[in-house]
Amino acid sequence: MIELRGVHKAFAGRPVLVDLDLRCDRGEVLFIIGTSGVGKSVTIKHLVGLLRVDAGEIWLDGRRIDALPERAFHAIRRRVAMVFQGATLFDSMTLAENVALPLRKHGRMRAAAALADARRRLDEVGLADFVDRYPAELSDGMRKRGAIARALTLDPEVVLFDEPTTGLDPINARRVDRLIRELADRRGVTAIVVSHDLASIFAIADRIAFLYQGGVRACGTPAEIRGSDDPVVQQFIQGRASGPMETPGF
Ligand SMILES: Nc1ncnc2c1ncn2[C@@H]1O[C@H](COP(=O)(O)OP(=O)(O)OP(=O)(O)O)[C@@H](O)[C@H]1O
Numbered sequence: 687m688i689e690l691r692g693v694h695k696a697f698a699g700r701p702v703l704v705d706l707d708l709r710c711d712r713g714e715v716l717f718i719i720g721t722s723g724v725g726k727s728v729t730i731k732h733l734v735g736l737l738r739v740d741a742g743e744i745w746l747d748g749r750r751i752d753a754l755p756e757r758a759f760h761a762i763r764r765r766v767a768m769v770f771q772g773a774t775l776f777d778s779m780t781l782a783e784n785v786a787l788p789l790r791k792h793g794r795m796r797a798a799a800a801l802a803d804a805r806r807r808l809d810e811v812g813l814a815d816f817v818d819r820y821p822a823e824l825s826d827g828m829r830k831r832g833a834i835a836r837a838l839t840l841d842p843e844v845v846l847f848d849e850p851t852t853g854l855d856p857i858n859a860r861r862v863d864r865l866i867r868e869l870a871d872r873r874g875v876t877a878i879v880v881s882h883d884l885a886s887i888f889a890i891a892d893r894i895a896f897l898y899q900g901g902v903r904a905c906g907t908p909a910e911i912r913g914s915d916d917p918v919v920q921q922f923i924q925g926r927a928s929g930p931m932e933t934p935g936f
């Protein structure tokens with residue numbers, strides 16, 4: 687469904703992605719993991735044209751998309767939805783209005799029908815009682831779930847989740863996990879999930895791609911990643927402060 691081939695991306699001469707190869711099959715839940723700043727968000731932003739490759743190819747459903755003009759991405763963004771790392775809702779609209787917006791804009795649905803659909807989707811993420819609140823009146827975790835509901839309104843074929851459970855309590859985090867798994871299992875949605883949440887990673891991933899120094903250092907099922915004999919992978923998944931892994935910053 688999605689393939690990145692030999693992708694290079696640098697910012698101001700500083701390379702972030704270096705010859706990155708990654709594939710995600712239809713209906714698969716692929717997790718992208720790796721230390722902060724390694725390029726996880728950068729990787730998925732390329733899939734909806736928010737960033738452009740310096741070199742390499744990006745394929746969506748058998749079609750090469752990396753060199754398409756901006757207007758072609760409008761159609762792609764209906765099929766490939768993204769839940770951004772910081773929940774992004776419009777402050778001047780209620781939660782239900784936020785979620786109804788894509789339906790009105792792209793689905794050309796009438797206001798009442800769109801709001802009814804929005805309420806149903808907000809119920810799915812446990813926000814039925816908050817549909818008429820404004821984002822400022824919600825907690826971070828609620829806004830995050832609202833952003834997830836909004837990303838799903840146009841029934842996308844692919845959903846890119848950037849840290850969907852970060853900042854959520856364990857119960858709501860597991861609910862989001864279940865929602866992602868059900869999207870894949872019941873609706874055949876392809877999900878790419880950037881996450882630091884080891885509980886969700888090992889609970890719902892079909893495969894895990896571990897990013898390190900610009901490329902995919904290891905990719906496999908949760909069992910394969912757990913059993914990896916790569917000391918860098920082991921240091922990361924065990925969360926050890928010292929080891930062979932080179933991390934910028936500290
Ligand atoms: N638009 C941009 N302009 C310049 N540099 C950028 C831009 N976007 C990302 N970067 C840089 O690219 C690198 C990777 O960023 P990215 O956001 O992908 O990290 P990440 O793996 O998602 O980290 P985190 O886990 O903290 O979210 C960082 O060094 C960041 O500063």
Ligand SMILES: [Mg+2]
Binds near residue numbers: 726727728848
């Ligand atoms: Mg990020």
